[in-house]
Amino acid sequence: ADSTQSNRAVYTKSGASGSGSWSKTIELLTDAQRPIYVLEQHGSRASSITYIALFKSTDAGQSYTFVRELQIATFASGNQGLFYVKVAPNGDVMLAGIKGAWLSIDQGVNFTQKHSREVSACAFFGGDSTTASGAYIGDASANSNGGLYRTTNVRSTAFAKTASSGLPANFNVWDMAVAPTNPNRILINTDDPTPYLTTNAGSSWTAVTSAKIV
Numbered sequence: 001a002d003s004t005q006s007n008r009a010v011y012t013k014s015g016a017s018g019s020g021s022w023s024k025t026i027e028l029l030t031d032a033q034r035p036i037y038v039l040e041q042h043g044s045r046a047s048s049i050t051y052i053a054l055f056k057s058t059d060a061g062q063s064y065t066f067v068r069e070l071q072i073a074t075f076a077s078g079n080q081g082l083f084y085v086k087v088a089p090n091g092d093v094m095l096a097g098i099k100g101a102w103l104s105i106d107q108g109v110n111f112t113q114k115h116s117r118e119v120s121a122c123a124f125f126g127g128d129s130t131t132a133s134g135a136y137i138g139d140a141s142a143n144s145n146g147g148l149y150r151t152t153n154v155r156s157t158a159f160a161k162t163a164s165s166g167l168p169a170n171f172n173v174w175d176m177a178v179a180p181t182n183p184n185r186i187l188i189n190t191d192d193p194t195p196y197l198t199t200n201a202g203s204s205w206t207a208v209t210s211a212k213i214v
Helices: none
Strands: 007-013 022-027 036-043 049-057 065-069 081-085 092-099 098-105 112-115 119-125 134-141 145-151 175-178 185-191 196-198
Touching: 036 081, 081 119, 092 119, 098 119, 119 175, 134 175
Parallel strands: none
Antiparallel strands: 007 022, 036 049, 049 065, 081 092, 092 098, 098 112, 119 134, 134 145, 175 185, 185 196
């Protein structure tokens, strides 16, 4: 592993017993490229959200700078607002909440809506410091729209619902875990108390009582 700030990456050799040449397999972001984003939301749980703002840290959380205020009419409804903020390896930012999912490709300055119904879970997969990632989102609709949605390129391709073979009818996805080394392997929690596992990116699902996600 090269840990210098200018060239963080993981390298591997293909030859037996350490022979052969090194090749870069995973490109990692430097500290300056690896920001932390947090949301500040104000309001009353009994009434409504009154303020949402996005902040960013580029020094591992020691200090934060204001990025922008987020419009209540766009990102909140009543006493519910945004639930998640996720950062892809290339710096893209995804917000998810009661009114859907949004993507920013300019470090949180502008957002484009990618899904228009409640999103209760989300995760990036794949990509690197220069390549767009794929993503999963969980749609919390309590009808046939509910379920797991996937895109292989969050910048250019719309989310599409995955198959639901083996899952309860009209299910919600309330939480998910995606294997870091195999994005086809996903564990989700639904309205059913039993978690479900897929090993083929959502084509089919199996109810599990315990399973390793990695």
